[in-house]
Amino acid sequence: xxAALAPPPxxxxxxxxxxxxxxxxxxxxxxxxxxxxxxxxxxxxxxxTLFFFIGGFYAVMLRLELVTPAGDLMSAENYNKSFTMHxxxxxxxxxxxxxxxxxxxxxxxxxxxxxxxxxxxxxLLSWYIYMAGGMLTLYAMVAGGVDTGWTMYxxxxxxxxxxxxxxxxxxxxxxxxxxxLTGLNFIVTIHKMRxxxxxxxxxxxxxxxxxxxxVIQVLGTPVIAITILLxxxxxxxxxxFFDPKLGxxxxxxxxxxxxYSHPAxxxxxxxxxxxVSELVTCFSxxxxxxxxxxxxxxxxxxxxxxxxxxxxxxxxxQSIYAGMIFSFLSFLVGIPSAIKVFNWTATMYKGSISYHTxxxxxxxxxxLFTIGGLTGLIVANLxxxxxxxxxxxxxxxxxxxxxxxxxxxxxxxxHFWWPKITGRLYPEGWARFSALVLFVGFNLTFFxxxxxxxxxxxxxxxxxxxxxxxxxxxxxxGASILGLGYLIPMIYLTWSWRYGKLAPPNPWGAKGLEWTTxxxxxxxxxxxxxVVTEEAYAYAQEQETxxxx
Amino acid sequence: MWTGFPLFPEAASTVAGGVDALYWFVxxISVFFSAGIFAAIFYFALRYSRKSLDxxxxxxxxxxxxxxxxxxxxxxxxMVMFGWGTSLFFRNFHPPEGAMEIFVTGKQWMWKLxxxxxxxxxxxxxxxxxxxxxxxxxxxDVIHSFYIPAFRVKKDVVPGIYSSMWFEPTKPGKYxxxxxxxxGNQHSGMIGWVHVLSEPDYEAWLSGAPRGETMxxxxxxxxxxxxxxxxxRADSPGRGPVLExxxxxxxxxxxxVKVVADEVYLRESILKPSAKTVAGYRTQMPTFQxxxxxxxxxxxxxxxxxxARQERMNTPQ
Ligand SMILES: [Cu+2]
Ligand SMILES: [Cu+2]
Numbered sequence: 001x002x003a004a005l006a007p008p009p010x011x012x013x014x015x016x017x018x019x020x021x022x023x024x025x026x027x028x029x030x031x032x033x034x035x036x037x038x039x040x041x042x043x044x045x046x047x048x049t050l051f052f053f054i055g056g057f058y059a060v061m062l063r064l065e066l067v068t069p070a071g072d073l074m075s076a077e078n079y080n081k082s083f084t085m086h087x088x089x090x091x092x093x094x095x096x097x098x099x100x101x102x103x104x105x106x107x108x109x110x111x112x113x114x115x116x117x118x119x120x121x122x123x124l125l126s127w128y129i130y131m132a133g134g135m136l137t138l139y140a141m142v143a144g145g146v147d148t149g150w151t152m153y154x155x156x157x158x159x160x161x162x163x164x165x166x167x168x169x170x171x172x173x174x175x176x177x178x179x180x181l182t183g184l185n186f187i188v189t190i191h192k193m194r195x196x197x198x199x200x201x202x203x204x205x206x207x208x209x210x211x212x213x214x215v216i217q218v219l220g221t222p223v224i225a226i227t228i229l230l231x232x233x234x235x236x237x238x239x240x241f242f243d244p245k246l247g248x249x250x251x252x253x254x255x256x257x258x259x260y261s262h263p264a265x266x267x268x269x270x271x272x273x274x275x276v277s278e279l280v281t282c283f284s285x286x287x288x289x290x291x292x293x294x295x296x297x298x299x300x301x302x303x304x305x306x307x308x309x310x311x312x313x314x315x316x317x318q319s320i321y322a323g324m325i326f327s328f329l330s331f332l333v334g335i336p337s338a339i340k341v342f343n344w345t346a347t348m349y350k351g352s353i354s355y356h357t358x359x360x361x362x363x364x365x366x367x368l369f370t371i372g373g374l375t376g377l378i379v380a381n382l383x384x385x386x387x388x389x390x391x392x393x394x395x396x397x398x399x400x401x402x403x404x405x406x407x408x409x410x411x412x413x414x415h416f417w418w419p420k421i422t423g424r425l426y427p428e429g430w431a432r433f434s435a436l437v438l439f440v441g442f443n444l445t446f447f448x449x450x451x452x453x454x455x456x457x458x459x460x461x462x463x464x465x466x467x468x469x470x471x472x473x474x475x476x477x478g479a480s481i482l483g484l485g486y487l488i489p490m491i492y493l494t495w496s497w498r499y500g501k502l503a504p505p506n507p508w509g510a511k512g513l514e515w516t517t518x519x520x521x522x523x524x525x526x527x528x529x530x531v532v533t534e535e536a537y538a539y540a541q542e543q544e545t546x547x548x549x
Numbered sequence: 550m551w552t553g554f555p556l557f558p559e560a561a562s563t564v565a566g567g568v569d570a571l572y573w574f575v576x577x578i579s580v581f582f583s584a585g586i587f588a589a590i591f592y593f594a595l596r597y598s599r600k601s602l603d604x605x606x607x608x609x610x611x612x613x614x615x616x617x618x619x620x621x622x623x624x625x626x627x628m629v630m631f632g633w634g635t636s637l638f639f640r641n642f643h644p645p646e647g648a649m650e651i652f653v654t655g656k657q658w659m660w661k662l663x664x665x666x667x668x669x670x671x672x673x674x675x676x677x678x679x680x681x682x683x684x685x686x687x688x689x690d691v692i693h694s695f696y697i698p699a700f701r702v703k704k705d706v707v708p709g710i711y712s713s714m715w716f717e718p719t720k721p722g723k724y725x726x727x728x729x730x731x732x733g734n735q736h737s738g739m740i741g742w743v744h745v746l747s748e749p750d751y752e753a754w755l756s757g758a759p760r761g762e763t764m765x766x767x768x769x770x771x772x773x774x775x776x777x778x779x780x781x782r783a784d785s786p787g788r789g790p791v792l793e794x795x796x797x798x799x800x801x802x803x804x805x806v807k808v809v810a811d812e813v814y815l816r817e818s819i820l821k822p823s824a825k826t827v828a829g830y831r832t833q834m835p836t837f838q839x840x841x842x843x844x845x846x847x848x849x850x851x852x853x854x855x856x857a858r859q860e861r862m863n864t865p866q
Contacts, residue, residue, distance in 0.1 A: 245838070250707055285599070286608060287610065316707065317712050324635050327635060334627060345589050346609075350597055378579075381633075383638045383641070387568055460736060464737065
C-alpha cells in the first residue's frame with residue numbers, strides 16, 4: 001500500500017535550482033538597493049570593467065599616435081587629454097578599487113565566516129559615491145577633457161591649464177570617500193566579525209593583504225582629497241597654495257600628492273599579492289611557506305610605503321639629504337616584496353602543482369612583478385634616477401608593477417573565484433590561451449619602453465625624434481596583442497555566466513571557508529556560523545589524521 | 550623610416566660613464582636574481598607537477614633560517630646600490646669651481662639661453678668641449694625640466710626659484726635637449742639641440758654670433774628703466790643700501806640673521822623685498838613682481854654681480 005505512494009526508485013530528484021544570492025530576488029531595485037556584499041561586489045565588477053575599457057580606449061589612442069614620430073593622428077591637445085584620462089581612469093577608477101571592491105567585497109565575509117561586512121549600508125553608499133565620482137569625471141571628459149596628466153602638477157593645473165580641471169578634481173575628491181569608507185568597513189569587519197576560532201594568524205593571507213591595504217586607504221586618501229581641494233581652491237578662488245605668483249610653493253603640491261600616490265601603488269599591488277598567496281597554495285596544494293612572513297611583510301609595506309614619497313622628486317630641487325633618505329627608504333621597502341616572492345616560490349617546492357589558468361597568472365605575476373620590482377631598484381637609485389626620471393623607463397617600470405603585477409593578480413583572482421561568484425566554470429582552454437596572449441602582449445608592449453627610456457625618450461610626448469620609432473612600433477604592436485588578451489576573457493567569461501558548466505562548491509579542492517559554501521553562495525553565506533579549528537591552508541590535514549590512525 | 554636599433558644613448562659628458570657603470574651593475578644583479586627566481590619556478594613547476602588527482606604533498610611550514618637569509622642578503626646588496634648611487638649623485642651635484650655660466654629661462658614652450666657675453670639663443674645651446682658649464686635656470690610660467698640624455702643630466706626648473714645644474718661635455722657633437730616635465734600643449738615641442746664644439750669652433754661661433762650688449766649691460770639698462778637707481782645710488786646710501794659689492798657678501802638682516810647674497814637672495818630681494826629686510830632699513834622697496842621677466846631679472850642680477858666685481862677690482866688690497 002505504502003509502496004505505491006513512494007516515488008519509483010529510478011525517478012530523478014526534482015530539478016529545482018537551489019536559492020542563492022543571484023536568484024534570491026530579481027529586478028533593478030533588488031540590485032540598486034541591495035545590501036548583500038556579493039551583489040555590491042558585482043555592481044563594482046560591472047562599473048570597474050566599464051572604466052577599464054574607457055581607460056583602455058585612451059591607451060589605444062595613445063599607442064596609435066605613437067606609431068609614427070610625428071604628431072599626426074591627433075592634435076597635441078587631444079593627445080595630452082588622452083593620457084590624462086587614461087591615467088585617471090586606470091588609477092582612480094579601475095586599479096585602486098579593482099581587487100578590494102570586487103574580490104575583497106565578495107570574499108572577505110566569506111573567508112572569515114561572516115554573513116556580510118560590518119556596515120552593509122555603508123558598503124552600498126561607497127558604491128554610489130564611487131559612481132558619482134566616476135560620472136563626474138566622465139562628464140569632465142565629454143565636456144571637453146582635462147590636460148593636466150593624472151598627476152595634476154601645479155601651477156600648471158591651477159593657473160595655466162584651460163581644461164575642465166575643476167570638474168575632474170571634484171570627481172576624484174568624491175571618489176576618495178568611497179575608498180576611505182570601503183577601507184573602514186574592511187578594517188572593522190576583519191576585527192569584529194571573524195568566526196569563532198579564526199584567530200589572526202589563521203586568517204587567509206588575502207585577508208591580511210586587504211587589512212594592510214585598508215589601513216593605507218583610510219590614512220592616505222584624506223591627504224589626496226585635501227590636496228585636490230586645495231588645487232580647486234587655488235584654481236577657482238585664487239587662494240595661493242602652490243603658485244609662487246600667489247605666494248605658494250609648487251613643490252608643496254608634489255609632496256602632498258605623492259604622500260598619497262606612492263602608497264596608492266601599494267593599494268593596487270597588495271591585494272594582488274593577497275590573491276597570489278591564495279592561488280599559489282591552492283595550485284601547489286600545500287601550506288604556504290612562511291605564512292607569518294608574508295602576512296607581516298604586507299604590514300611592513302603598508303608602513304614603509306608611507307615614507308618613500310620623495311623618490312618622485314629627486315630632480316625637483318629637493319634637498320640632496322632628503323633625497324638620500326628617501327632613496328634609502330625606497331630600497332628598504334623593496335625587501336618585504338622580495339620576501340614575498342621568495343616565499344611563494346618556496347611554496348611550490350615539493351608541492352603538487354597544477355597548471356590551471358589562475359596558476360598561469362601566478363607565474364605571470366611573479367615574473368612581471370620581479371622585473372617591475374628590480375627596475376624599482378634602478379629608479380630608487382639617486383645616481384640613476386637623475387637620468388631616468390620622467391622618461392619611458394618610469395612608464396615601463398610602473399606598468400610592470402601595476403599591469404604586470406596588479407592586473408595579472410586581479411585576473412588570476414577573477415578566474416579562481418569565478419565558479420564561486422557565478423556558479424559556473426569558465427572554459428579552461430580559452431582561459432589558458434588568453435593568459436598566454438596577455439603575457440606575450442604585455443612584454444612586447446612594455447619591455448621596449450625600458451630601452452627607449454634609457455635612451456632618453458621623455459614621457460608624455462606627443463611627437464618624438466625618429467630614432468625612438470622602432471621601440472614605439474614594437475610597443476604599439478604589443479599593445480594590440482595585449483588588447484586582444486583583455487577582450488577574449490571578456491567574451492568567454494560573459495558567455496560562461498550563462499552557458500558555462502555548473503560549478504561544484506569547491507572545484508579546485510581549495511581550503512578556505514568560502515569553499516565550504518555552495519556555488520554561488522546563498523544570500524547570508526552560511527547557514528550556521530562556522531567554527532574554525534585549523535590553520536589556513538591545511539591541505540595535508542586529512543592525510544595527517546589518517547597517518548595518525 | 551628605419552633609423553637603426555640603438556640600445557644605448559651616446560655618453561658625452563664627464564658623468565655619463567659613471568651613471569652607465571652603475572646602471573650595468575644594477576642590471577647585472579637584477580638579471581642574476583630574476584634568472585634565479587625564474588629558474589626555480591620553472592624547475593618546481595615541472596619537477597613537482599601534479600601526478601595524480603588525490604596526491605597531497607607534505608606541508609612545510611617555513612624556515613626561519615631561510616627567511617633571514619633571503620632578507621639579509623638582498624638588504625646588503627641594495628645597500629651597496631644605495632651607497633654607490635648616493636655617492637655618485639652627491640659627486641655629480643656640485644659644479645666644479647670656475648665653471649662657465651649660462652642662464653636659462655623656460656617658457657611655454659621654448660628654452661631661452663643667455664651667455665654672459667651677450668649671445669642669446671633659443672632651443673639651441675653652443676658650448677665648448679672639455680669645459681664645465683653651470684646653468685642657472687628659471688621659468689616664466691610652469692615647471693619645466695632641462696634634460697640632456699647624452700649627458701645623463703636633468704633638473705626641474707621650478708617657478709619662484711632658481712634651479713641650477715652643470716655638466717662638462719667630453720665629445721663634440723649635436724645632442725638632444727628635451728623638456729622632461731609635462732608643461733602643457735606643446736610639451737613635446739619644447740626640445741632643442743646642444744652643440745658641443747671644439748675650442749676653436751667655439752671661438753669662431755662666439756665671434757660670429759650676433760652679440761649685442763652683454764647681460765650686465767642689458768641689466769644696467771633695466772636698472773635705469775625700472776628706477777632702481779633712485780633709491781640705490783652708486784656713491785652714497787640713498788633710501789636703499791648701496792648695491793656695489795653686495796653680491797657674494799654677507800648681509801646682516803633686520804631680524805638678526807646673516808645671509809650670503811647669492812643669486813637666489815638677490816632675486817628674492819627684488820621680487821619679495823619684505824621677505825628679508827636689510828638691517829637699518831625699513832621695508833620701503835616696492836615689489837617688482839610682475840614688472841620684470843625672469844630673463845630681465847637674470848640680467849639685472851648679472852649687472853649687480855658685475856658691479857660687485859668692479860668694486861673688488863677697484864678697492865686697493
Ligand atoms: Cu613612489
Ligand atoms: Cu616644458
